Amino acid sequence: MKLQWDHIIHYIHDLSSFQFPEDLLQLHEGGRHEALGTYNDLSYTDLSYIEFIDVFDQNILKQAAASEEQRLSFAATLERTDYTEGWKRLCFRTDNIEALNDHFISCGLSTIGPSKMSRTKSDGTVVSWQLLYIDDDRQDRELPFFIQWGDDDVKRTEQLESMFQSVNITDIALMTQNKDQFIQNWIDWFNADYKDGQLLIPDGPTFTLFEGDQESIESITLSGIEHPSMEIRGATYHFHA
Incomplete structure (x- = not known):
């Protein structure tokens, strides 16, 4: 069972009218989550x-967020945070979501899922995946969630590498x-390593922790772009060449 960085x-x-400032990042149309x-x-x-x-429809989202299956979903996060712009959730991918679910249960956690999801792309093709959420009401933050894609990494690379x-x-x-508890949870639940103030997950970014007065994603840093930091629609982006 692998656990890797997937997306934020x-x-x-x-x-629909948004363009990343100065075209520093390319955006590609994804699709619609019709049920959300x-x-x-x-x-x-x-x-x-x-x-x-x-x-595209807050009534659909509101109904989904009230359901047992979707109350912890990435979409429900938008409802819980009053549709304020900015960073919302982290997602990790796995190659065996059933084994990951068993692991979380062995840690004493409750879960929701795995649940099957899909979205329809503009060309009519359907992308499918399964999602898993940790159900832990002791947490004040929006916890990471977990995905297993319908296709393996090799096929997905062939399909997506042009982008x-x-x-x-x-x-x-x-x-x-609560930095100490946060670190311990990631070590126990996600098999993360912790070194020099950073949590490490294979094949992904470092996760730098700060203790403060809230639970939040503060910023991301991207390499390969030389540009001053930017605040974009409630989210902080740092860059380095």
Whole structure:
């Protein structure tokens, strides 16, 4: 059972008219999550990406967020955070979501899923995946969620590599009110390593922790772009060449 970095979600109101400033990142039309009332654009680095998300029908989303299956979903996060723009969730991918679910249960956690999801692309093709959520009401933050794609990494690379950019997400800064507990949870639950103030997950960015007065994603850092830091629709982006 592998656990790897997959993507981060940035909520943007009126996404259909959004363009990344100075075209520093390329955005590609994703599709619609019909059962959740959301749609997205994607900016790929490799198989990992930034998901820019918006809502096409708040009534659909509200109904989904009230359901048992979707109450912890990435879409429900938008409802819980009052549709404020900015960073929302982290996602990790696995090659065996059933084994990952068993692992979480062995850690004493409750889960929701795995649940099957899909979205329809503009060309009519359907992308499918399964999602898994940790159900832990002791947490004040939006916990990472977990995905297993319908296709393996080799096939997905063949399908998506034309959209890969010479850019990498090298670090994600996280603020927490209880740093020690946060670190221990990631070590126990996600088999993360911790070194020099950073949590490490294979084949992904470092996760730099800061103790503060809230639970939040503070910023991301991208390599391959030389540009001053930017605040974009509630989200902080740092860059380095």
